Amino acid sequence: MSEIILDVQHLTKQYLKHTVVRDVSFQVQQGTICGLIGPNGAGKTTIMKALGGLIAPTSGSISLFGEKTEAGLAHSRSRMCFLIETPYAKQEMTARENLKKLCMQKGIPAEDQIDRVLNLVGLADTGKKQVRNFSLGMRQRLGIAGALLSNPEVMVLDEPVNGLDPEGIVEIRNLLLKLNREEHITILISSHLLTELSLLCTDYVIIRSGEVIRRITADELKRECHEYFRISAADNTMLPAVLQNQLGITDFTTEKDGSVRLYERTGEIERISRTLYENGIIPVEMHMHDANLEQYYMNLVGDTDVQRDEGTVISDCPA
Amino acid sequence: MFNVMKAQLYQTVRHNFLYYVIFALLCIFIVPELVSMDPDMRDDMCGSLALMLYSGSIPLAGTLIALLLTTYICGTDQTDHTMNYEIMNGTRRSAVYLGRVCASLLIGLAAAGIVIALPVLIASLIGGWGPCVTAQDALLRCLSALAPFIRCVAFFAFMTFLIGNGRLAMVINILITFIGTMVYSIMDAMDFDLPFWEHYTGLSSGSALFDMSNKRLSYVGDKAYWIVGEVLERQHGMQIVLVSLGVSAVILAAGLLLFRRKDLK
Numbered sequence: 025m026s027e028i029i030l031d032v033q034h035l036t037k038q039y040l041k042h043t044v045v046r047d048v049s050f051q052v053q054q055g056t057i058c059g060l061i062g063p064n065g066a067g068k069t070t071i072m073k074a075l076g077g078l079i080a081p082t083s084g085s086i087s088l089f090g091e092k093t094e095a096g097l098a099h100s101r102s103r104m105c106f107l108i109e110t111p112y113a114k115q116e117m118t119a120r121e122n123l124k125k126l127c128m129q130k131g132i133p134a135e136d137q138i139d140r141v142l143n144l145v146g147l148a149d150t151g152k153k154q155v156r157n158f159s160l161g162m163r164q165r166l167g168i169a170g171a172l173l174s175n176p177e178v179m180v181l182d183e184p185v186n187g188l189d190p191e192g193i194v195e196i197r198n199l200l201l202k203l204n205r206e207e208h209i210t211i212l213i214s215s216h217l218l219t220e221l222s223l224l225c226t227d228y229v230i231i232r233s234g235e236v237i238r239r240i241t242a243d244e245l246k247r248e249c250h251e252y253f254r255i256s257a258a259d260n261t262m263l264p265a266v267l268q269n270q271l272g273i274t275d276f277t278t279e280k281d282g283s284v285r286l287y288e289r290t291g292e293i294e295r296i297s298r299t300l301y302e303n304g305i306i307p308v309e310m311h312m313h314d315a316n317l318e319q320y321y322m323n324l325v326g327d328t329d330v331q332r333d334e335g336t337v338i339s340d341c342p343a
Numbered sequence: 344m345f346n347v348m349k350a351q352l353y354q355t356v357r358h359n360f361l362y363y364v365i366f367a368l369l370c371i372f373i374v375p376e377l378v379s380m381d382p383d384m385r386d387d388m389c390g391s392l393a394l395m396l397y398s399g400s401i402p403l404a405g406t407l408i409a410l411l412l413t414t415y416i417c418g419t420d421q422t423d424h425t426m427n428y429e430i431m432n433g434t435r436r437s438a439v440y441l442g443r444v445c446a447s448l449l450i451g452l453a454a455a456g457i458v459i460a461l462p463v464l465i466a467s468l469i470g471g472w473g474p475c476v477t478a479q480d481a482l483l484r485c486l487s488a489l490a491p492f493i494r495c496v497a498f499f500a501f502m503t504f505l506i507g508n509g510r511l512a513m514v515i516n517i518l519i520t521f522i523g524t525m526v527y528s529i530m531d532a533m534d535f536d537l538p539f540w541e542h543y544t545g546l547s548s549g550s551a552l553f554d555m556s557n558k559r560l561s562y563v564g565d566k567a568y569w570i571v572g573e574v575l576e577r578q579h580g581m582q583i584v585l586v587s588l589g590v591s592a593v594i595l596a597a598g599l600l601l602f603r604r605k606d607l608k
Contacts, residue, residue, distance in 0.1 A: 073606075073607075076427070076430065076431035077430050077431060077436075078427055078430060078431065078606065078607040079606040079607065080604065080606065095435075098433045098434070098435050099433060100433070101430075101431060101432060101433035102432060102433030103433075104431075104433075105431075105432070106428070106431035106432075108427070108431070109424065110423065110424045110425075112425050112428045113423075113425070114354065114423065114425060115423070116357070116358055116359075117354070117357060121357065124353070125350045125353050125354050126350075126428075128346060128349045128350040128353055129346050129347055129349075129350035129429055129432070129434070130346065130432055131346040170428070174432070
């Protein structure tokens, strides 16, 4: 079992009478990429700020690398890096100057580290260009470069792809995957781009209104939202029997309206529709449901307005 | 703390703000003196005479340097949230606070050295030191003035960390200094005899230490010079220094306590 390097227990943060985070508990294991998911105002940034020592929890505890004391937490933070809201960047300085200042502040030897991280994030050729003239993507990458200066074991990233163009998003995603796989950096990342998170994360913590509503691993999520094929006919009564007796399909469930969710042989749609037709069943709807994190999340938070199937329509009726 | 200080020094010398402050204060305090100077005096210019003429402006110049540079150094990283990264990187809050105060002090002293000492140095190069103020007295006054300068830096740092936004802190600190100076000037003009007035603010302490009003016209050879007599007794001067350092320590401790408990945006 991997070491638990980040342990949040019953974390609550109140501002006057307003509770922003309520009794939040979760753990992050070494080597994982944990996604903190939730809508705006759910408390993701507050949790990350508490981890970074920017805000003091009203109650509950935080443990980083097993350290809980103020001095221990500060020391543990030197093994981590954070990118919360605004990336680290002094506008009037160049990328290199920014990193040199960070090196001084962290007390690490500068030159070779700066070249290494600038190359890693693709900012090695920015020369004397001031950060004020950087694009948002370049600033984000500079923030990540700054975070990587001290060879961190853990990265805590708050919306790192926010405002980036599609190319920038892919770049950051590939960089994070590379850091996790090659440098074995554990990552806690928040975003409301769920598709993006689903391409990265191994674990998810879902938050709503300051409370954790679900913790789930990517494998569990996959099992919970595996692909299925939905078949609905003009008359659904004979549908299960035909599937079972004529086609030998057993892995399916029947919905309240009689329609069927098929979990096996989803690639044999033509044969299935022909058999149904031959048995007097007229399919009116046949959808391949591309179940994903977004759908799972929407179902979980119970937002019925958005709870719609975005599956690929194979056919509305047989040819 | 040393690393934070080093990083702040690196950052500040790379920003034009420092040079604008030095240039602006040199213009504000030197140019009027040069324009309004008696032509005879200009011919007899020497280092001690420059210091005597300039002494009324030194406390305000020092206060303004402390205000502008401390607010900039302590405030700018709060405004753009880069200071948050120091804490998130594992730097203790006390080091974040004290590192900035020390950097403000060092850069402030360097800037004050240029703004205050440069005119005196140039005048000394032109006409030597001269008899107006003894070098020993001048050195003693300058060294004693370090204490009120530290007090000003500690106060402006406290205010900046309290407000948490560099620009807003700059405005409020300027307002406080402006109102304080105005009140002090009005009271001075009205000959208000307030007890212990020299301990009230860093500016009033500096004004007391640089008070050169006790001067008489004397002949040295065939030339007449203003000779500054001793205004402050040594014990009184020491008292001002000790009170300034004591108040600085209290303000620093209060600021540190406040910053350690503060939630950062």
